[in-house]
Amino acid sequence: MPNPKRVFLGSIATETNTFSPLRTDLQDFKDSFYAPPGQHPKTPTLCSAIYPVARARAADLNWQIVEGTASWAEPGGIVNQHTWEFLRDQLLAELRAAMPVDIVLLGLHGAMVSQECLDCEGELLKSVREIVGATTIIGATFDPHSHLSQLRTDSANLITVFKEFPHTDFVEVAENLVELVHRTTLGEIRPVISTFDCKMIEVLPTSREPMRSFVDKIKAREGRDSVLSVSVIHGFMAGDVPDLGARLIVITDNDKQHGDLLASELGQELFGMRGKTRPEFLTPSAAFDKAEKSDAVPIVIADVWDNPGGGVPGDSTTVLREMLRRKVKNAALATIWDPIAVRTCFSAGEGAVFRLRFGAKMSAFAGEPLDADVTVKRAVRDAVQSFGQSVVPLGDAVWIEIEGIDVILNSVRSQVFNPDVFSNLGIDPTHKKILVVKSTNHFHDAFSRISNEILYAAVDGPYPNRPETNVYRNLTREIWPRVETPHGD
Numbered sequence: 257m258p259n260p261k262r263v264f265l266g267s268i269a270t271e272t273n274t275f276s277p278l279r280t281d282l283q284d285f286k287d288s289f290y291a292p293p294g295q296h297p298k299t300p301t302l303c304s305a306i307y308p309v310a311r312a313r314a315a316d317l318n319w320q321i322v323e324g325t326a327s328w329a330e331p332g333g334i335v336n337q338h339t340w341e342f343l344r345d346q347l348l349a350e351l352r353a354a355m356p357v358d359i360v361l362l363g364l365h366g367a368m369v370s371q372e373c374l375d376c377e378g379e380l381l382k383s384v385r386e387i388v389g390a391t392t393i394i395g396a397t398f399d400p401h402s403h404l405s406q407l408r409t410d411s412a413n414l415i416t417v418f419k420e421f422p423h424t425d426f427v428e429v430a431e432n433l434v435e436l437v438h439r440t441t442l443g444e445i446r447p448v449i450s451t452f453d454c455k456m457i458e459v460l461p462t463s464r465e466p467m468r469s470f471v472d473k474i475k476a477r478e479g480r481d482s483v484l485s486v487s488v489i490h491g492f493m494a495g496d497v498p499d500l501g502a503r504l505i506v507i508t509d510n511d512k513q514h515g516d517l518l519a520s521e522l523g524q525e526l527f528g529m530r531g532k533t534r535p536e537f538l539t540p541s542a543a544f545d546k547a548e549k550s551d552a553v554p555i556v557i558a559d560v561w562d563n564p565g566g567g568v569p570g571d572s573t574t575v576l577r578e579m580l581r582r583k584v585k586n587a588a589l590a591t592i593w594d595p596i597a598v599r600t601c602f603s604a605g606e607g608a609v610f611r612l613r614f615g616a617k618m619s620a621f622a623g624e625p626l627d628a629d630v631t632v633k634r635a636v637r638d639a640v641q642s643f644g645q646s647v648v649p650l651g652d653a654v655w656i657e658i659e660g661i662d663v664i665l666n667s668v669r670s671q672v673f674n675p676d677v678f679s680n681l682g683i684d685p686t687h688k689k690i691l692v693v694k695s696t697n698h699f700h701d702a703f704s705r706i707s708n709e710i711l712y713a714a715v716d717g718p719y720p721n722r723p724e725t726n727v728y729r730n731l732t733r734e735i736w737p738r739v740e741t742p743h744g745d
Contacts (some may be wrong), residue, residue: 257318261441264354265310266324266347267363268380269303271331271401273494273567274369275720277619278333282342287668288649289328293350296326301646302423303328304363305430306397317438319359324350326363330669331567340370348383359437360384360394363430366402367492374497374730378407385411395437397429400460400490403499409449413440415505417487419471421462422673422698424644436484436507447484447507450515452523454502455735455742457723459534460490461697463704466529474522482511483518488526493723494567500728501735502526527743530736535697537714540578547690552709554688560696560712561719562622565671568718569593569618570694573626575713576615579661579692587690588662590677591650595667601632601654608632612656614665621717630656634682639666641680643673643698655681662688671695674702 270280289301296307304326314321324347329335351360362384368376377396384394395414398404400421409415416433418426439445462471474486485507491500504523508515537560538546547555557575564570570593579587597614604610612630616622632654639653651668662683672693678685685691686706693699704710720726724737734742 260318260320261358262322262354262356263310263319263359263361264322264324264351264357265307265361266351267304267306267326267328268343268347269327269363269365269368270329270335271365271367271399271492271567272334272369273331274334274496275494276333276567278567278569279336280329280332280334280339281336282339284329284332285327285343287651288330289326291326293323293325296323299645299647300427300430301326301328302426302643303365303397303399305427306361306363306433309427309430309434310361313434322354322357331565332669333567335368335370335376337371340373340376344380344383347380348387351384351387355387357388357392358441360388360392361433361437362394362396364396364398366398366404367495369495369497375403375405375407375499378405378411381408381411393437393440395433397433398489399423400488401492402489403492403495403497404451404489404503404505405499409451414447414485414507415449415487416485417489417505419462419475419487421460421490422701424701427645432485445484446510448510448512448515450506450508450512450519452504452519454504454523454527455733456527456530457491457493457501457735458530459696460488460502461533461535461700463697463700464535467533470526470529477518482509482514484509486522493726494720496728496730498730498732500731501733535712537712540575540713540715543711543713544578544582544584546711550709552707554685554691554707556699556703556707556710557690557692558696558699558710558712559692559694560714561717561721562694562715563671563696563719564593564669565695565698566719569622570669570671571615571618572622572715572718573615574623574715575692576626576661576663577623580659583659584690585660586688587692588678588683588685588688589692590664590672591653591666591670591694592663593669594665595651598652598654598665598667601656601665602635602652604632606632606635619718628658630658633657633662636681639680641670641672641674641677648673650677653681655683672699675706
């Protein structure tokens with residue numbers, strides 16, 4: 257048997273909302289996920305699935321794995337520069353210590369911005385290339401809500417992107433990357449990257465048409481006519497960077513001309529879907545009007561823009577106030593981020609009834625804090641929820657009851673992914689008439705399994721959801737909807 261290939265694994269990931277009132281530092285990474293070399297768990301995280309996947313394939317691929325640190329912070333505001341430099345330099349030092357290596361696999365998000373760097377992932381990939389040289393294969397996975405710079409495509413051999421939104425395929429994408437990298441090292445394929453700038457920014461959920469059919473179409477193109485991989489970068493409208501916007505990535509087996517043509521063809525098709533991909537966004541009042549007339553149990557209402565997964569605090573009280581105004585009963589809401597209120601509830605203890613102020617602490621767009629008599633129903637240390645095979649931390653969390661409504665308060669920010677966000681705190685979500693979740697679409701896969709009716713409630717303010725009027729200072733390209741015809745007539 258030939259000598260094993262030395263494979264270095266690393267991951268630094270977060271999604272930066274440059275408009276957010278929050279700031280992100282090393283503690284945010286440690287609160288969410290921070291695994292030093294050799295300590296990554298068996299379960300994957302959203303951006304570090306390369307670890308368990310590479311481990312599982314190492315023996316049959318004849319790989320010798322060298323693990324670097326893996327870290328993830330819940331999406332938030334601009335990353336503290338010292339934090340970025342510490343994480344970057346730490347990973348690069350681990351890589352230098354592992355040299356020589358044949359392969360580098362990186363689990364990245366793709367929308368990380370620090371105080372002094374608008375393209376953290378591009379900077380990292382460039383530095384990795386400088387260390388390993390031209391012949392080492394560099395592969396990376398990206399979240400589609402990211403930014404694609406030329407620095408990234410110039411530095412990497414292979415980039416694969418989650419195709420689904422919600423991101424139910426993050427493990428599958430890591431598996432595809434591992435297989436393509438392996439075939440590259442054997443000389444079976446010579447990957448070449450082609451891209452197309454769609455010059456648009458839009459919400460592109462794959463849980464509904466027309467994106468459902470588009471993703472099925474691009475998956476069917478893989479493995480045919482020299483096409484190795486097709487990915488869509490959706491873009492992240494809350495990130496003020498020069499490369500903001502949707503792009504197509506086509507990787508071919510040494511067939512750049514075909515890749516360029518296919519990327520253009522698919523990219524123009526995606527551009528033609530602009531303005532048609534979003535679900536119906538309702539006002540909170542209209543959403544509850546509709547819910548009251550429905551026989552479905554439970555009905556799920558998503559508070560789409562107060563979504564911590566988009567980098568906002570997730571402490572808005574606007575939708576809860578609408579529920580209280582309507583005297584809604586048999587309902588539950590997850591979650592409102594308020595570490596101080598959580599700590600106070602722990603101090604009071606389960607069963608306590610007292611006056612509590614909670615929510616709406618971080619910005620002027622989250623409504624007003626609520627002052628109410630609450631009952632502490634359950635207090636859980638280190639609470640979690642599920643996202644596919646991942647375990648997502650909520651920190652210490654409490655279930656409080658306010659005027660007949662069950663509310664979960666948490667101390668580590670997270671959007672809602674799974675109904676077990678309720679059941680892990682003792683609430684049976686299947687017995688509630690209405691479930692309110694703070695998430696844009698990642699909740700959809702798991703909640704659609706228990707609900708036949710899902711509504712989207714949009715409250716303007718917490719998230720910069722209007723790219724046509726967002727004040728971008730670093731975006732200079734013309735993109736839709738800021739410009740109607742960015743590609744010309």
